[in-house]
Amino acid sequence: MTAPDQWPLWEVFTQPPGGGPHEHAGSLHAPDAELALQNARDTYSRRGEAVSIWVVPSSAITASSPEDVGPFFEPGNDKPYRHPQFYKIPRGGGSE
Amino acid sequence: MSQPMVEYLLRLGDDRLILGHRLSEWCGHGPILEEDIATTNIALDLLGHAIMFLRLAGQLEGRGRDEDALAYWRDEQQFRNLQLCELPNGDFGFTTLRQFLFDAWSVHLLEALARSSHAELAAIAAKALKETRYHLRHSGEWVQRLGDGTEESRGRMQAALDELWPWTGELAYQDAVDVALQREGVVPDLESLRKPWEVMVRDVLTRATLSIPEGPPRMTGGRFGRHTEHLGHLLAELQIVARSHPGAKW
Numbered sequence: 001m002t003a004p005d006q007w008p009l010w011e012v013f014t015q016p017p018g019g020g021p022h023e024h025a026g027s028l029h030a031p032d033a034e035l036a037l038q039n040a041r042d043t044y045s046r047r048g049e050a051v052s053i054w055v056v057p058s059s060a061i062t063a064s065s066p067e068d069v070g071p072f073f074e075p076g077n078d079k080p081y082r083h084p085q086f087y088k089i090p091r092g093g094g095s096e
Numbered sequence: 097m098s099q100p101m102v103e104y105l106l107r108l109g110d111d112r113l114i115l116g117h118r119l120s121e122w123c124g125h126g127p128i129l130e131e132d133i134a135t136t137n138i139a140l141d142l143l144g145h146a147i148m149f150l151r152l153a154g155q156l157e158g159r160g161r162d163e164d165a166l167a168y169w170r171d172e173q174q175f176r177n178l179q180l181c182e183l184p185n186g187d188f189g190f191t192t193l194r195q196f197l198f199d200a201w202s203v204h205l206l207e208a209l210a211r212s213s214h215a216e217l218a219a220i221a222a223k224a225l226k227e228t229r230y231h232l233r234h235s236g237e238w239v240q241r242l243g244d245g246t247e248e249s250r251g252r253m254q255a256a257l258d259e260l261w262p263w264t265g266e267l268a269y270q271d272a273v274d275v276a277l278q279r280e281g282v283v284p285d286l287e288s289l290r291k292p293w294e295v296m297v298r299d300v301l302t303r304a305t306l307s308i309p310e311g312p313p314r315m316t317g318g319r320f321g322r323h324t325e326h327l328g329h330l331l332a333e334l335q336i337v338a339r340s341h342p343g344a345k346w
Contacts, residue, residue, distance in 0.1 A: 007128070028130050031241065038234055039130040042137050 009058040010036040014050035022054050100276040102157045104283060107319055109149030110177035113167055115198060116142030117334050118185055127188050138231050145224040152216055168338035172328050173321040180263040182327040189242050190256040196235035197260060200296050201267045202228045208284035236300050243304025250305065258309045265313020
């Protein structure tokens with residue numbers, strides 16, 4: 001048998017009851033999408049935490065790297081006029 | 097009608113208690129972490145179903161036995177589960193195939209029981225049916241992947257099917273207990289479930305490239321307390337703590 005760690009890795013996103021956006025719940029190994037969905041249900045939504053689940057192959061995600069921290073995220077911090085603090089920002093359909 | 101009803105509920109409860117215990121033996125031994133979690137989740141579901149059926153059995157029996165008394169203080173000959181449920185787990189393929197054969201049967205049976213004229217039984221069946229549908233999806237998907245998988249996985253699944261198939265003859269076993277309850281519309285004629293069960297099972301097994309073996313079914317007996325040599329060992333483990341410390345609380 002091939003080693004279990006040769007199964008591809010999947011990222012799991014769950015949507016809580018009552019609306020709101022899908023949020024990253026964690027990751028898991030599975031041989032294919034259908035079983036990734038089932039494993040996600042058992043691992044991350046056992047007690048009714050979710051009404052919808054997305055699974056995405058981890059390899060499909062392009063992530064920023066630690067070296068990007070400066071150029072990507074710092075420029076905004078010293079320019080208060082970039083932060084629209086006077087507006088209420090709706091989040092997730094405003095169900096909260 | 098009370099005694100046939102108690103007997104019938106013991107059959108339903110014991111199937112799930114014993115099979116759930118077998119699944120729980122995989123805890124910490126699953127082939128991969130995710131599957132370990134899934135298998136033991138299903139074990140807990142089955143235990144939950146067993147509690148509901150055995151509790152009602154105890155209430156209707158009226159001798160003051162609750163679900164714990166029924167689970168821990170009956171001996172082997174008083175258990176009414178299918179022999180299929182008590183067979184040792186074998187490898188993951190064997191466990192999964194046994195689960196699939198049982199889940200497919202359970203879905204058909206619970207669907208029928210959810211329409212029972214007995215309101216409490218109907219409510220319990222409807223509740224258990226939801227989770228059982230998920231169990232069937234899980235075991236069915238695995239049977240297809242392992243059967244239609246590598247040479248090794250296919251070989252193991254075919255060996256498991258050759259061993260398990262003769263035990264499925266007991267699924268539709270019925271006797272005077274069933275007849276008494278069928279008259280009042282409490283339970284279905286199990287013979288009528290056999291065909292749709294087999295259609296469903298054959299469909300998945302065909303997609304899994306597995307062939308159903310020829311040959312006669314095994315001798316039955318679980319429904320009237322005749323079991324394989326494996327049940328005694330299982331019960332020893334299941335009952336030892338409760339019997340060593342009667343009435344203990346934790």
